[in-house]
Amino acid sequence: MNLSPFDHALTTYHKNSRAIPGEAFPDSLQWVLGDADCTLARKVIEGWDGYQITPLHSLDKLAGEIGIGHLYYKDESSRFGLGSFKALGGAYAVLRLLAKEISGVIGKPVSDTEIGDGTYAEVASRLTVVTATDGNHGRSVAWGARKFGCRCKIYIHAKVSKQRAQAMTDLGAEVIRVSGNYDASVHQVATDAATNNWFVVSDTSYAGYEDLPRQVMAGYSVMTSEIIEQLQQHAPLTHVFVQGGVGGLAGAVCGQLWREFGRQRPRFTVVEPERADCLFQSALRGRPTVVDIKKETMMAGLSCGEVSPLAWNILDTGCDDFMTVSDDLVAPSMRQLSCGGDDPAIVAGESAVAGLAGLLAARRSPKLTGALGLDENSRVLVIGTEGATDPEIYRSIVGRSAAEILVNDL
Ligand SMILES: Cc1ncc(COP(=O)(O)O)c(C=O)c1O
Known part of the structure; x- marks a missing residue:
């Protein structure tokens, strides 16, 4: 050695x-x-x-x-x-988000099991999660979105490798490449999510965004x-x-x-x-x-x-x-x-x-x-x-x- x-x-x-x-x-x-x-x-x-x-x-x-x-x-x-x-974090946060949002839509608490078994698949399929990533967190969110049946958009920055991007596409996510670095992609996600009513599932917090x-x-x-x-x-x-x-x-x-x-x-x-x-x-x-x-x-x-x-x-x-x-x-x-x-x-x-x-x-x-x-x-x-x-x-x-x-x- x-x-x-x-x-x-x-x-x-x-x-x-x-x-x-x-x-x-x-x-x-x-x-x-x-x-x-x-x-x-x-x-x-x-x-x-x-x-x-x-x-x-x-x-x-x-x-x-x-x-x-x-x-x-x-x-x-x-x-x-x-x-x-990262498989442990993003996917789990997707589940927590869906539990909250689907409860809000149907007006009563829903269990994690019901989300997992597709009881509210139709409601879930109308929700979109979005995140910025350099690869691993996005893969986890994309996997969680597929597992629990919602839509998923992943923002990557200029330098994220093609293979890491492909891994997220393979999980059914729409992958969007933006110019600049990781921090630029985080800011872009916050802006686009607010405009489109998407739900940010980020691994980093910022003012007013801590729960997920x-x-x-x-x-x-x-x-x-x-x-x-x-x-x-x-x-x-x-x-x-x-x-x-x-x-x-x-x-x-x-x-x-x-x-x-x-x-x-x-x-x-x-x-x-x-x-x-x-x-x-x-x-x-x-x-x-x-x-x-x-x-x-x-x-x-x-x-x-x-x-x-x-x-x-x-x-x-x-x-x-x-x-x-x-x-x-x-x-x-x-x-x-x-x-x-x-x-x-x-x-x-x-x-x-x-x-x-x-x-x-x-x-x-x-x-x-x-x-x-x-x-x-x-x-x-x-x-x-x-x-x-x-x-x-x-x-x-x-x-x-x-x-x-x-x-x-x-
Ligand atoms: C493989 C790997 N290790 C460590 C980290 C660092 O984690 P954090 O950004 O939570 O500090 C990351 C973040 O994406 C990662 O992908």
């Missing part, structure tokens, strides 16, 4: 002076990620066809190589056959619940490294670990691409801060310039450390995971590896290692948030297809 790119990796680091590691999950944050929402999301999603707990790999060889006690990798590449953890992003985060909480159960017989985690786009994922994971472990929660680090570091910049300034994305990062799912204020509520005081990593760490991290050998061979897409890349870079830097409090006893969790969601890009980076990697591992 050659980890040399990590030796002099371009990283930035910020210790969050606003973090309150010694405190229990504040009551004032319950509304963002509360027990009732998370419990309902779990009950509903577990009942969907094809639900399976995704693997939590223990990468013992890699942990040994970087000199930590344990490295756990939550592998979301197989989630509902959609290839990323909250349900998206409740959907993600299913993944963290699985992790907590999978680690039940293990010594507690000391560190978690999670990648950030708008922060919904990081906020959901951080919040749930905080709720579960209170003052004993693991140290939480958000890792972003240096080209899209809105969470990092927000932490520096102590408030949500917009960054202008000048050049797209190859970590397409993380290419966001505006934080989700909803998620920021949690990360502001729940996230201990913020890091950025450069794009040149992505390919070596993906190849590292694909190697197999003593550790399982893992298919990880470009946006899946930022957390791992941050950890690997930190272990090569005594300064960062010290700042993050990592040592040979650390028990670290990273989340492999996607598989080969664009198979061509994956093959061009790793040199083999996802299927070849998995076959060789048998």
